[in-house]
Amino acid sequence: MTTQFKVCNCNQTMPLDASGGEKLGAALGTGALELARQLCRREVGTYLNALQSNDNLVVGCTQEQGLFSELAQQKNSVGTVRFVNLRETGGWSKEAKQSLPKMAALLAAAALPAPEPVPTVEYDSAGHVLLIGPSERVLPWAQRLNNQLEVSVLLTSSSPGNVLLNRSFPTFSGSDIQVSGWLGAFKINWQQSNPIDLETCIRCNACIDVCPENAIDFNYQIDMEKCRSHRDCMKACGAIGAIDFDRSETVRSGEFDLVFDLSDRPLISLHQPPQGYFWAGDSEIRQTEQAMRLVDMVGQFSKPKFFVYKDKLCAHSRNQKIGCNACVEVCSAAAISHNGDQIKVNPNLCVGCGTCTTVCPSGALSYAYPRATDLGMKLKTMLQTYLDAGGQQPALLIHSQAKGRELTEQLGQLFRATGKLQGMPARVIPVELHHTASTGIDLWLSAVAYGAANVLVLMTDEEATQYISAVRQQMEVAQVILSGLGYQGTHLHLINAGTPEQLDKALMALVPAQTPSRSAVFNVVAEKRSSLDFALDHLLKFAPERKEEIALPAGALFGTVTVNKDKCTLCMSCAGACPSSALMDNPDSPQLRFVEKNCVQCGLCEKTCPENAITLTPRLLMTEAARKPVILNEAQPYHCIRCSKPFGTMQMIENMVSKLSLHGAFSGNIDRLKMCSDCRVIDMMENKKEVSIMDVTGSH
Incomplete structure (x- = not known):
């Protein structure tokens, strides 16, 4: 199946004319490239005509991606349709006229075959939600959500202004709350701390009527500071049994699909809490935002299984001794735990950051979304196409598909609108990933071997602090290797940017580093160590300086x-x-x-x-x-004093004899320590037989 390319110069706001279109087609090795001026308006018919063919289609514009995708579905297009942002990433920038090689690289990468699908992780939510927090926050939201979800509430405190007369939903109270699980499978544990069990209480008000201290109001919870333990309330409650000051069983638990946490502080403080858990605190705006997300979490859901784990390669533990613990320590979702001599990764908790695979020294954990082989091919294709199209000193900008994409697009938009920013430099090729921490030293060094003068990883406020530290540490190792081989300059950069202005400044300050004189041709493979071998062999072959040994910083994987x-x-x-x-x-x-x-x-x-x-x-x-x-x-082997078979070393036997000679079990049989295991057993049996004969003789 062939691929057609449609590129639009957005009403000539991009310096891309017919001549540029021909050059792009030549760089892509195809004549099937059409240049449009108003593809999403007057020339939309050419897009519709392309859908009639069986070819794959790459559209060099994302302005109307939603509409164009819908049109492809309506036409039942046989080929795949992909969209590439050429405008904000190259056409709208100060160096737009030099961005043609980058555009070719982006289009070529989009034309690659789709990766094989990855396994999925399934969730099933019936909409049973538990609201947790003080009554003044929980009860109003419980009333609002009760007609959309199956609501239960767990009150951590009560306010006099809230009344619990109606039993519209299951109501509990408690403290010491623990939340575990994920969407569709949360388990909540808490302590029933108040004498009144709200779920048993029938709201008859008998306890309120008889309490002499007015320690009970229409929240149906006893104010223990006012209560003087007259127990009149217990007598009034009678057989209902909702009030018990001496309750022995205070542990409560429940299972829920969703958790809406309105506590002052989140009950789950992870940077990446499990899906289905929403914390809003006391912010009304955040409460509304989270409630809107909450009501959409009913039904069956799936997500990619982001990782592959090969336990035979794992260096985590042996014989209950912990060795490498990098993945457990870096995971911000608590999805990785110790499991005997291996680790255990919970796919339901994993959020796909991929940092565990970045810090894994052996390759036991590998990222699958995308796989290293697929991303490696994409990087190789981009860099080769860029260089073949006449580009020089390419840089890769790895960014996320969320905040990272937003910043890169704003960079071009602000250049176009104000002219104050420079926009994306012509040599900087954006690479969008699910998460920026999912790439590591194997892919970075491979990219340099392919000809990348710089590899940039863009971090925003999305990333946990441990992700930033882990990526920075791995970059330090990779840069020490490159510098040790004599490659001049700084190849690897971690960019922290929260605004387009900060990103623009970082990109303008970027200086190209030295690359090998010839680009590598190897392909990244699934095994991390093998890919590293390929990259290092190429970098060493063309190294400006040939060293036998390079000292590495602590935490290196060599x-x-x-x-x-x-x-x-x-x-x-x-x-x-x-x-x-x-x-x-x-x-x-x-x-x-x-x-x-x-x-x-x-x-x-x-x-x-x-x-x-x-x-x-x-x-x-x-x-x-x-x-x-x-x-x-x-060492020279130590020979058994009985059969002369070698079975240990001289030092080992001497140490053993020295340590055990005074032990009661060996003091009378010290020579057995100098025997091999077979002779030791024979000697023990012979000695036992001699003792038995002596016993028989003595008794006779």
């Missing part, structure tokens, strides 16, 4: 292991714990071997070693020695 031979007994605990086969034993001889290329610096060996004999040193070894096993420690 490095070496040093063993203190005076302490090491070659017990091989480290080799047994190593998840990446970087540390290995030798089945034929007491040897500890190490392959540096395999090491992910997870620290499991260091934490497992009983002698504290291991030290990690982050570095990148650029020679073939990194791929070859080296011997970290070795």
Whole structure:
């Protein structure tokens, strides 16, 4: 299936004429590129005609994307229709006349085949919502929402101005509230702290009538500061049993589809709370906004499963020793937890930031929306097309599809409206992602290998602080590698911008860094470490300086292991714990071997070693020695004193004899420690037989 391209110069507000259209077509390797002036108005017929064919269609305009998408559905278009913003990202800027290579790059990326669909995560909400908070906030909203949702309320305090005469919905009161779960599957636990159980109370007012201290009002909760424990209210309540000052079972729980939290402070304080949880506090504007979102959360929903987890590669834990904990610590949605010697990722809580995959040193966690292979192909296509079209020193601007897209579009709009901003530079190619923290060192270095002079990651107020720290740390490692290879300049930039003015200033200050003299041709693969190998091999091949070793900052995913031979007994605990086969034993001889290329610096060996004999040193070894096993420690084998079979090292046996010789279980049989396991059993059986004979002889 071929692809047609339709590009509009937006009523000639973009410097793109017929000659430019021909150049774009040549850069894309197609003659099927039509240049329009008013595609969304007088020339819309050409778009409708294109829908009649079986071709895929790429439209270089997003002004009327909603309308054009609807028209494609009505026409039952066979091919796919995609839209690319060329106007705000290039056509409306100070360097618009030089933006043709970038436009070609964006169009070429849009023409790539659609990635394979990813698995989905399903939610089912029947609209049963629990409103939590003080009565003066909760009850008015409960009344408003009661005809749209199945409402229950949990009151954390009462106000005299609110009356609970009608039982329009289940009503509870309590404290110490805990919320867990997600859309369609929330579980709420709380303590029934007041003597009156609101759900049991029938609102007969008998307790109010008899209370001598007026400690009960029409909120049907006892003011314990006024109450003097006459218990007249309990007698008046009688068999109904709603009032109990000595209630032993105070734990309450319930299951709900949605949670509307009107507490002063959110009950879930995560940067990314679970879907279906809405906190509004005391802000009336926020309450209205969240209530509008709330009523739309009824039905069946799905989202992508954003990650792939390969437990065999995970360096999290071995033998209950925690090694790498990076993903657990960085997750702002509490979706990742310790699970024995691996981790557990809850797909219902995962919000798709992808930071866990960015910090994962082994590639056990990989991002799937998009997959590394698909995004790698997109970056490669963009950069190759840009360079082939005559562009120089390309920069990639990775931004989110929410606030990031808004800022990039405002950049072009403000340039067009006021002329005060510069707009998007011609060499800066925007790359829109679900979340900007989902790319890491493998894709960044691959992009530089493909010819990117800069890789920019735009962070706004959407991102959690730990995301920013994690991306900055990974960028530091990647930049140290590039600088260590002699590539001049700063290739990787983390841009913090909340306004188009801040973004404009950052882009104008950008200086191109040095790239390899030849662009790479490899493709990014699914395995993170393999993609890194491809990128590093290319960068080393064309490096201005060839170094054997580059020292890396702490937290790097490359490095070496040093063993203190005076302490090491070659017990091989480290080799047994190593998840990446970087540390290995030798089945034929007491040897500890190490392959540096395999090491992910997870620290499991260091934490497992009983002698504290291991030290990690982050570095990148650029020679073939990194791929070859080296011997970290070795010893002459200790031979069994009974059968002469080698079964340990001299140091190990001497240490064991020294530590256990005074132990009651071994003091009389110290020689058994010098035997192999087989001979030890034989000696024990023979000794037992001798003792039995002596017992029989003695009794005879």
